[in-house]
Amino acid sequence: MKADPKADAAAVPKSSPKKLIIIIVVAVLVLIAGGGGAAWYFMQGGADGKAAVKEAAPAEPPVYVPLEKFVVNLQPEDGEQYLQIQFTLQVPTLEQVDLIKANMPKIQSRVLLLLSSKRASELNTPEGKRQLSSEIIAAVNEPFVDKGAPQLVSDVLYTSFIIQ
CATH class of the missing domain: 3.30.479 (Tetrahydropterin Synthase; Chain A)
Structure with missing residues (x-):
């Protein structure tokens, strides 16, 4: 009992170009959102780091x-x-x-x-x-x-x- 290769190929539905475009757009949006979040995180960390250095520095030497x-x-x-x-x-x-x-x-x-x-x-x-x-x-x-x-x-x- 051999399976018909043409029947297996027919059973797998072909993806439509619309679905492929939607997947690519969603992936790009996820990457942009992740990059923006990372940029915000590091910019906030940099500002806090500078503020901590300014606070740690004494106003006058002892x-x-x-x-x-x-x-x-x-x-x-x-x-x-x-x-x-x-x-x-x-x-x-x-x-x-x-x-x-x-x-x-x-x-x-x-x-x-x-x-x-x-x-x-x-x-x-x-x-x-x-x-x-x-x-x-x-x-x-x-x-x-x-x-x-x-x-x-x-x-x-x-x-x-x-x-x-």
């Missing part, structure tokens, strides 16, 4: 306020020990520098009280020094007047750190 050397007795562990430390505060503006300089006695008092409460074993490790930096920032950022605005010290940069 300003540094060096403080005088502090020498304090540490809490006793294995005999008398003292800490000699010098550091610089990082602030965002010159107005903050003026505010800190005008209130330097309060800052010195706060830092001295903080430093004299420490033990040498707490300060010997890098983690201890980082913790001390956080505590100094918190102490200096406390408002100088009741219900006043806090200072904007963002970092403590050690320039000398000696424990004896």
